[in-house]
Amino acid sequence: MSEGFLDIIRRVRGDAASGDQFGGASGRDGSGLPTRRPGNFMFATGIECSYPTIQNGRVRRDQLAECGHYEHWQQDLHLVKDLGLKYLRYGLPYHRMHLGPGRYDWDFADQVMAEMRRLDLVPILDLLHFGVPDWLGNFQNPELPLHFEAYAGQVAARYPWVRYYTPVNEIYVTARTSGQDGLWNEQLKSGTGFVTALKHAAAANILACHAIARHRPDAIIVQSESAEYLHDGSVEQRPEIALQNRLRFLSLDLLYAHAPDADVCLYLLDNGMSRQEYEWFMAGEPPGHQIMGNDYYGRNEKIIKPDGSICTAEDVFGWYQITKDYYQRYRKPIFHTETNVFDADQAPTWLWKQWMNVLRLRQEGAPVVGFTWYSLTDQIDWDSELAEQRGTVNACGLYDLNRNPRPVAAAYRKILEHFGQITVVPHGEVFELTDQAAELKVEV
Template sequence: MPQNFLSHIKASFGDGHYAGDEFGGAAGHDGRGLPTGSPSNFMFATGIECSYPTIDHGRTRRDQLAESYHYERYQEDLGLVRELGLKVLRYNLPYYKIHQGPGRYDWEFADLAMAEIQRLGLTPILDLMHFGVPDWVGNFQNPELPVHFAEYCGAVARRYPWVRFYTPVNEIYVTARASAKDGIWNEQLKDDRAFITAMKHITAASIMGNQQIAKYRPDCVIVQSESAEYIHEMRAVQSPDIRLTNKLRFLSLDLLYAHTIDAEVLLYCLDNGMTREELQWFMAGEPPGYQIMGNDYYGRNERIIKPDGNWCSAEDVLGWYTMTKQYYERYRKPVFHTETNSFNAKEAECWLWKQWVNVTRIRQDGVPVVGFTWYSLLDQLDWDISLAEKRLAVNPCGLYDLDRKIRPVGESYKMMIREFGQITMVPHGELFEISPRPASLKVDI
């Protein structure tokens, strides 16, 4: 009886466990293990809450870094990031404290924190404006903001040339809305024209800041964190105001990425002070560098308005998957899940895993998600009232509490990172690395 090909292979090479298996294939790496810091690693991250808007018509500055004692405990806090097994950190240098005036800077704290980040081998995604500006700039109605902020961004890029990842302005839409439409922060206005003015100035500041960063770091990666929101109106006839609000959530990214603006939104912009010249400037093209679209999603981002006008939370009706798919199909950018948490400490673990299921599912469906962030490292203060009053009530949403004791969600995040920490940003991403290490297959999720 003639021998089959398997007999010949077995005689020559043995019965399985062939030479070469260790370099990939059936015996290759499946993605488990802590992140290595490899450029192809999926970017598991956390952030240190750093908001600093003013309230009380400029009389009170809400600095969450100060309120959480980060300035005094920054070394301990950065060490907790390493303790979790993370390599990536969304981190803010407090613009309002550093930029003392045109051409004048106070780098004392920034230098200490950045040196510690570098010593620990962390990759910072450097956040340069987080809901506030220096007192001498005033507020977001100041048309000089883009020039002053661009100068600051260039100074940061020159001082820390080893930094590649940046978020020039965190949540442009939320900043403009809370400051000029909802009347909560900074200029505290409730006016359509003021909202569009703030939107123009903040987006232009982000673009010009991005230009200056690229001048000193041409390979910069810009992770634009923006809030993914939606209002579900439970009325037979949709109201024009809610319809417009649901469209306005895209405006900051439309301006940032030079995307065609919806006709209704365009008319609203022109009616409220945006000029044709300004619009043409925004539509001239995208800012430089590699652009990643960060989508922030909390269950409270979705709301239901009932026929009687009362509101309730719509947590997970669309969810991060569906909302991010809408943004991805509009802009076609790589995606980063840049913020999520739960104010309910008992439900936080489940919320963490639900968000990760959303990430893995959308990746399986072809959307390139390159990172995930639980925000934030520590509990926050007064975010249940959007920082509108200084009550200093603790929101137990951190991976650690304010005594720096790990919460159950922190232990769960550790488990997630150990299980998935070596998956790649995109399937087979290790293919594009030039390194002396042997090849390895990473799980495709």
């Protein structure tokens, strides 16, 4: 039998697929712990930092305190570093730092930010997480946007090395839980309460983007928002559920100047948004490179049964399908900004399922650029959405509250080892002209 071309090549040249100094056909598969190269996918965790008030403003649910971060902040930052992560969603305690107009307390923030920089961690700074300082009252206060703009500008000026921000976390959830569900802050139960909180939080976010961009014109805004869906379990479709499935887009509609449909516009106008306010939101997007963050917990997806009772519907659609709807609406780069499950034994499986959702959406060409397990440690009372002070430990962290690793920490480390150096988007190396070797061999 005569030699084939491959036999000849191998006899003369050796391994024909070895590539050259630029990577060639051999390239790399994207494995290895994450680096800080800008072309890498962004793996992250977060420090749970919620601080809404309950009981008509008498009680502050400060998760940084309840979960021990004020005491263990140095250890917490080192846990992030030791796990192999580079990115950290970190919430500065706005309610403790902004003491009044033009007055700020930087003591705690300065210590943490200096250590984060020393450890070469990349913070995604979360500036408002479900609550405001006592002197600002709540989200019904129309002065909130301007005061928050001033605070955001001060943060950006004080830490000019920070590029990534989430100005206002989960605006939709903030407004719904405070103004419509009656659980936090103003504890209202009305459409007007919801729309008022929504427009104030969205305006605060937009003005904060402007303030940040004055100091960091290249700022990257990772807009974390809850990916939600209600399934109507009735044979006769209920219009109020259909409306809620459209209202879930409202915060991003206002931020990204995406005109909602007529029914939603009427809802806004009927519940306290003026025509002038609506036109202000629709004038255009705020500055900064905008990344759409989609948070997903199984409880975000619900089935409303015929009798009105509710059951959790995790994975009927899942993060992939729900986020795909958001992506088709806004066409923004995507960051899976939060996920967890309260069962520590099931957490590794949930982590892998979420990661498969990310890979599936990337395989369809959607630019998913980051993933977050939230949070670093267990949380307190999130099973009641912080509305009841029971002291229940929610075993959802990479580490427990004694800072011992949970099984999901090892599972996350495995994902980092196998996928930590994949490109930020499929074929991303094509779009970043550098002197680095071409590396990607397998599309992930």
